[in-house]
Amino acid sequence: MTFPQVSDDFTIEDIGPMTARLRLNVGEQHLRPGGTVSGPSIFALADVSVYLAILAMIGPQALAVTTNCAIDFMRKPEAGKDLICEAKLLKLGRVLAVGDALVFSQGLAAPVARGGLTYSIPPKR
Template sequence: MEILMDADRLNAFLATDFPQVADGCSIRSVAPDKLVALLQIGDQHLRPGGTVSGPSIFALADVAIYCAILSRIGPVALAVTINASIDFMRKPAAGRNLLAECRILKLGRSLAVAEAMIFSEGSAEGVARCSMTYSIPPKRQ
């Protein structure tokens, strides 16, 4: 399936439609088999002990998977998460941004299933793995 939205178009879409996440989260690259997103870690993402909070990791996965799906279907703002599962595997490296590498596993007319592996920037060991299912609204006739 062809790419309908590249990284620049996805970042512009986030800035317009989801400015609440566009400040710290950006799409780095889009390829037919993988999307890479970045969460720029700031104090607002940290929990006591100086590690990145689970909700911040989950938010990166959700934005990355959403954008991976939009890269294939176009700017459908009303595509929504209907199921999510996340496994936290290890503590993120201190003082490093997080990267999400996403793959679409199934893209149908009404449902999309994808997964994201989250890494501390510069590390090959995964911090978390997330799988999500999105509902895609019907196209207007």
């Protein structure tokens, strides 16, 4: 496992062509004052979700790295509820991948955050 330090935080719910659906298993370490999930935890969910969608398509490339991320926090997640991210790759090129991540709070129909992420894919050797 490449990132064992976060493996307990996430559950892979589905991986498909150009898509991934992950759950953030929300715990005390993800909360900020007021009981809501912190922005860095939401970012991590979006980032890992798009990363896994990429790896599902290109194979294990530990050095595929995030080069850009823009995230919109649209509403407060439900306190104490897990977050679900639906990631979709919009472009998977030879050296760059671009993905979109919608983050939902369990029990809410509308997304709590939306991220647009770009990754650099290492050259094949």
